[in-house]
Structures are given as C-alpha cells and as structure tokens.
Amino acid sequence: MIPALAADGLLAAGILALALGCVATRRAFASAALFIAYGLLLALAWARLDAPDVALTEASIGAGLSGVLLLGGVRRLEGLAEPSPDAETGPLLTILIGIGCAALTVAIGAAVLLLPDPTPSLAPQxxxxxxxxxxxxxxxxxxxxxxxxxxxxxxxxxxxxxxxxxxxxxxxxxxxxxxxxxxxxxxxxxxxxxxxxxxxxxxxxxxxxxxxxxxxxxxxxxxxxxxxxxxxxxxxxxxxxxxxxxxxxxxxxxxxxxxxxxxxxxxxxxxxxxxxxxxxxxxxxxxxxxxxxxxxxxxxxxxxxxxxxxxxx
Structure with missing residues (x-):
C-alpha cells in the first residue's frame, strides 16, 4: 500500500513539475518537449485510475499527435524575427492573467467540492x-x-x-x-x-x-x-x-x-x-x-x- 502511494505521489509531483515547466520555459522547443512528457505522465495517471481508454487516448493524441503538431509549429517559427520588447507581456497583464487562472481554479474546485451528496448521476440507467x-x-x-x-x-x-x-x-x-x-x-x-x-x-x-x-x-x-x-x-x-x-x-x-x-x-x-x-x-x-x-x-x-x-x- 505504501509503495503504491509513494509511486502515485511521485507521479503527481512529476505531472505538476512538467506542467509548470511548459509554462515557465522561454524556449518553444523545450516547451513542446515538456508537453509531450507531460502527456505521457498523464496517460500513466489515467492508467493508475483504471481508465485504460482515456490513457490510450491521452498517449496517442494528447502526447503523440499533439506533440508532433507543436514540434511542427516550432519548426515553422524558426528563422522568424524575435518579438520586440514592446510586444512582451507587461507585469500588470501577467498579474491579471495569474489572478484569472487562480479564480478559474477556485471555481472548478468549488464546483467539484460543493456537489450534492449523493451526486446526481444517470449511471444506473x-x-x-x-x-x-x-x-x-x-x-x-x-x-x-x-x-x-x-x-x-x-x-x-x-x-x-x-x-x-x-x-x-x-x-x-x-x-x-x-x-x-x-x-x-x-x-x-x-x-x-x-x-x-x-x-x-x-x-x-x-x-x-x-x-x-x-x-x-x-x-x-x-x-x-x-x-x-x-x-x-x-x-x-x-x-x-x-x-x-x-x-x-x-x-x-x-x-x-x-x-x-x-x-x-x-x-x-x-x-x-x-x-x-x-x-x-x-x-x-x-x-x-x-x-x-x-x-x-x-x-x-x-x-x-x-x-x-x-x-x-
């Protein structure tokens, strides 16, 4: 039981680390590569949750074809001029984006945690x-x-x-x-x-x-x-x-x-x-x-x- 929990904890930590790396890195190729690894770890997480259909879909489409699509986009961007400093996101806009993401996270968490008990479901039918x-x-x-x-x-x-x-x-x-x-x-x-x-x-x-x-x-x-x-x-x-x-x-x-x-x-x-x-x-x-x-x-x-x-x- 304890080794399984430890493995799940490492898997969750890896998923969070790769997600942060995708957002934080400034290189397009590195971000695309981290996204592919992120999708593969997500596929493992779905497999651990006994959802093999979702795991197969995540591995083939989420990590596979989506990763190839992103790498193709990176290749097409090679050789283009770098954006000017004036076009970069300012600190105010960065703070507003962070607040919006945090508000969305809180809203989704509240929607899940505040569901009635028992949760309405059509599963029996x-x-x-x-x-x-x-x-x-x-x-x-x-x-x-x-x-x-x-x-x-x-x-x-x-x-x-x-x-x-x-x-x-x-x-x-x-x-x-x-x-x-x-x-x-x-x-x-x-x-x-x-x-x-x-x-x-x-x-x-x-x-x-x-x-x-x-x-x-x-x-x-x-x-x-x-x-x-x-x-x-x-x-x-x-x-x-x-x-x-x-x-x-x-x-x-x-x-x-x-x-x-x-x-x-x-x-x-x-x-x-x-x-x-x-x-x-x-x-x-x-x-x-x-x-x-x-x-x-x-x-x-x-x-x-x-x-x-x-x-x-």
Missing part, C-alpha cells in the same frame, strides 16, 4: 441498458449510443479544423500539396523507422479498432496510430503529401461524419429518435460507423499536422 448495444466495452457503448450526438459533433469538429487549416493557405498555394515539402532522409533513425514501423503500426491500429467493441480501444486511438504511420514516412520525405483538391481525399474526410448522420436519420425514421439504433442492429451499425470514422479521423489528423499547402518556390 445507463448500466441497466448497456446490454442492448451488444458491446462489451462500456466506454464505446456510452460514446456511440448514449452520447452518440457528442461523438458525432467531435468528428465534425475535426473535419472543420481541417477546413480552417486549409483556409490559411497562402495566395498561389490553393489546390497544392499539403504542408511543406520534406527533404528525403536516407539514413538515421527516422529513415529506418519510416520504412519498418508503418506495417506494424497499421496492424496495431486495426487491432485497437476491432477490440474497441469489447475492450479498451476504439476509433480515435486507432486513427491516431494510423495518422502517425502516415506522417512518419512523410516527415522522412519517403511519401508525398496529397493534394488538397484530390477527390478521394475529400471523400474520405467526409465519409465518417456523413455515414454517422445517415445512420442517425435512419434511426429517426425507424425508431422515432435521431441516432437511435433498431433492436438487434446496434452493434453492426456502431462497428460500421467506427470503421469509416477511423479512416476519416486518421486522414484529418495527418492533414492537421501537415498544415496548409505552400505556394511553389
């Missing part, structure tokens, strides 16, 4: 109806059945984020290849991993997607792994990025949310409620949505990291 989904993983059942509208909106937000990134395309770059052209890396760890890792990663992603119906895993985690397997050879210059006006690319991006909406409308016609699944059809319909959404989310995450097309130089 959800648990009583989980069997109707035929899914063994309660997290997937909740996200795809009882909170299906939230999941649909999340997939739509990812698609909208890609559209917003494409909207930042400079003049003369529209319709071109996503992101900057990467130099070919023929030797070193990146070149080796870009050639060896993708086949293994694709198999792991398919496994995570398939077992997500009955065990920890699912579409978002699998999509993050697939996106990483695409980004690795792209960063090594071995696989070209797609043109953003490619028809297949837009079809894959829109297929997941479109199928989700169509099945939701079918539920409205058959059962009288949007996103309601007919009896006996819940699991196959959910699996169909998960499979198509995985491809859409994977492509969207990769395109977010690649960034908008650049005009030819």
């Amino acid at each position: 959800v648990a009583a109806n989980l069997a109707t989904t035929d899914l063994g993983n309660p997290v997937t059942a909740v996200l795809m059945s009882f909170r299906a509208l939230d999941t649909l909106l999340e997939s739509a937000v990812v698609l909208l984020a890609v559209v917003c990134v494409w909207a930042l395309t400079p003049e003369g770059g529209w319709g071109g290849v996503a992101g900057l052209r990467q130099p070919v890396v023929r030797d070193g760890p990146l070149a080796l991993l870009a050639r060896v890792l993708p086949p293994l990663g694709i198999v792991i992603a398919i496994h995570i997607l398939w077992v997500g119906a009955d065990a920890p895993g699912g579409k978002f985690q699998a999509a993050a792994v697939l996106a990483a397997m695409w980004l690795m050879p792209w960063m090594a210059g071995l696989a070209p990025a797609p043109r953003i006006d490619a028809r297949w690319l837009r079809l894959v991006l829109a297929a997941g949310p479109a199928l989700f909406i169509l099945i939701g409308l079918g539920g409205a016609l058959a059962e009288g409620a949007f996103l309601a699944y007919p009896p006996g059809w819940a699991k196959p319909l959910i699996l169909a949505i998960e499979i198509v959404l995985t491809a859409s989310i994977a492509v969207a995450l990769a395109l977010l990291v690649m960034g908008p097309p650049e005009p030819p130089r």
Whole structure:
C-alpha cells in the first residue's frame, strides 16, 4: 500500500513539475518537449485510475499527435524575427492573467467540492441498458449510443479544423500539396523507422479498432496510430503529401461524419429518435460507423499536422 502511494505521489509531483515547466520555459522547443512528457505522465495517471481508454487516448493524441503538431509549429517559427520588447507581456497583464487562472481554479474546485451528496448521476440507467448495444466495452457503448450526438459533433469538429487549416493557405498555394515539402532522409533513425514501423503500426491500429467493441480501444486511438504511420514516412520525405483538391481525399474526410448522420436519420425514421439504433442492429451499425470514422479521423489528423499547402518556390 505504501509503495503504491509513494509511486502515485511521485507521479503527481512529476505531472505538476512538467506542467509548470511548459509554462515557465522561454524556449518553444523545450516547451513542446515538456508537453509531450507531460502527456505521457498523464496517460500513466489515467492508467493508475483504471481508465485504460482515456490513457490510450491521452498517449496517442494528447502526447503523440499533439506533440508532433507543436514540434511542427516550432519548426515553422524558426528563422522568424524575435518579438520586440514592446510586444512582451507587461507585469500588470501577467498579474491579471495569474489572478484569472487562480479564480478559474477556485471555481472548478468549488464546483467539484460543493456537489450534492449523493451526486446526481444517470449511471444506473445507463448500466441497466448497456446490454442492448451488444458491446462489451462500456466506454464505446456510452460514446456511440448514449452520447452518440457528442461523438458525432467531435468528428465534425475535426473535419472543420481541417477546413480552417486549409483556409490559411497562402495566395498561389490553393489546390497544392499539403504542408511543406520534406527533404528525403536516407539514413538515421527516422529513415529506418519510416520504412519498418508503418506495417506494424497499421496492424496495431486495426487491432485497437476491432477490440474497441469489447475492450479498451476504439476509433480515435486507432486513427491516431494510423495518422502517425502516415506522417512518419512523410516527415522522412519517403511519401508525398496529397493534394488538397484530390477527390478521394475529400471523400474520405467526409465519409465518417456523413455515414454517422445517415445512420442517425435512419434511426429517426425507424425508431422515432435521431441516432437511435433498431433492436438487434446496434452493434453492426456502431462497428460500421467506427470503421469509416477511423479512416476519416486518421486522414484529418495527418492533414492537421501537415498544415496548409505552400505556394511553389
């Protein structure tokens, strides 16, 4: 018992130290690296809290793809002029930001501590109806059945984020290849991993997607792994990025949310409620949505990291 408490204490202290380091450091690269380590420790914390689904999501998206996105942003900022001293945050604004953060912390703590006892919850009703989904993983059942509208909106937000990134395309770059052209890396760890890792990663992603119906895993985690397997050879210059006006690319991006909406409308016609699944059809319909959404989310995450097309130089 005592060693477990000591390990949890060290984990919590590490998370707080990395969070402070992310904010306090003045170097962009160091801040991004600390953020990746912070996400990995958070994944361990979620695992300690017996939330493997959240731990997988945090490790793959929170630390993995988000870290790559931040490192890509740091790379794009290299060579830009340093901000002038006049543009730096003054002490008054720093104090006001600190007060605002402290007030937000107190408000969130009060909201948690002042909850009535017993806390209002729909967990008993959800648990009583989980069997109707035929899914063994309660997290997937909740996200795809009882909170299906939230999941649909999340997939739509990812698609909208890609559209917003494409909207930042400079003049003369529209319709071109996503992101900057990467130099070919023929030797070193990146070149080796870009050639060896993708086949293994694709198999792991398919496994995570398939077992997500009955065990920890699912579409978002699998999509993050697939996106990483695409980004690795792209960063090594071995696989070209797609043109953003490619028809297949837009079809894959829109297929997941479109199928989700169509099945939701079918539920409205058959059962009288949007996103309601007919009896006996819940699991196959959910699996169909998960499979198509995985491809859409994977492509969207990769395109977010690649960034908008650049005009030819």
